[in-house]
Amino acid sequence: MDLVQLQRQFVDYKTSLYHEGFLDEQFTQLQELQDENNPDFVVEVVSLFFEDSERLLNELARALEQQSIDYKRIDAHVHQLKGSSSSIGAQRVQKVCIAFRNYCEEQNVEGCLKCLQQVRHEYSLVKTKLESLFQLEQQILTAGGSIPIFSRVTKLLKGIYLLSSLSLYHIFSV
């Protein structure tokens, strides 16, 4: 694939991630913080998020296996996960955490287990997608190109996306 095609694919893929709610405006903020002094900032923060989330998901699984469930502890972990997903713009993960906390408050073990499954699923989705996104970035850089700057383009493309046909949507989703 040539450079222009790669860049096009990158823009379309990234747009779809925002459009499908995987990423929100906070992810854009992260990119705006990245500069020449810290060119790997986004990757670094996202990697921290991956590590931290995996730790929290394991803790949650363990906590829900207990004979006597400590809902306060579970709520504390979910609160952390909600916070970190919000900080990097992982919107769908954040949303499940909100539902999860409600079940904690109700001390509803079934609800909690369901949410754990959901949050695991959303986490693994966003992880895969972010990894693909970073991979595309690398390919562009390796091909000697620059990463298309995105922020203002997002809203415009979102509009175009909504108007475009569903078949196009399928081509660009990975």
Added chain:
Amino acid sequence: MELMKSENIVQDRQPQPQEEEEIMQQEEEEQRFHVLAVDDSVIDRKLLEKLLKASSYQVTCVESGEKALEYLGLLHHSSPASSSSQHHHQGHKVNLIMTDFSMPGTSGYDLLKRIKGSSWKDVPVVVMSSENVPSRISMCLEGGAEEFMLKPLQLSDLHKIQAHLLKSLPHS
């Protein structure tokens, strides 16, 4: 670097080039605002640090209220020896403290109260939270917080932070 033993005694000895650079660096650091950032989330610490450094502030990040108290010399209820400048204690200069509200152990609110009841009371404290709870906000403001900010913080929030820092400058 040769040692010029006999000439060292002269009062206005010119600093060696290396020393001069160090002095300049130190002076530069002292001119920059220093923010103490307190948050138990490693991700939020990294974000806050980057955000603040983007404005050329000096940043120290700590992971808990206890560590913040330790840094400020308040951990064992002993008041640090008073020094000339408002914001200088124990050799640390702090122009602003930004703390997360929900932290295990010493919460952001606990930290706020401890700071306001100490010799650091004139340092502005900003409390951050991911939750928009009106009663929490008023509690913090009544407790002496300059501002309550919602997380995640954004670049556009920096101007508020700058305003507090400028306010904290000693009046001539």
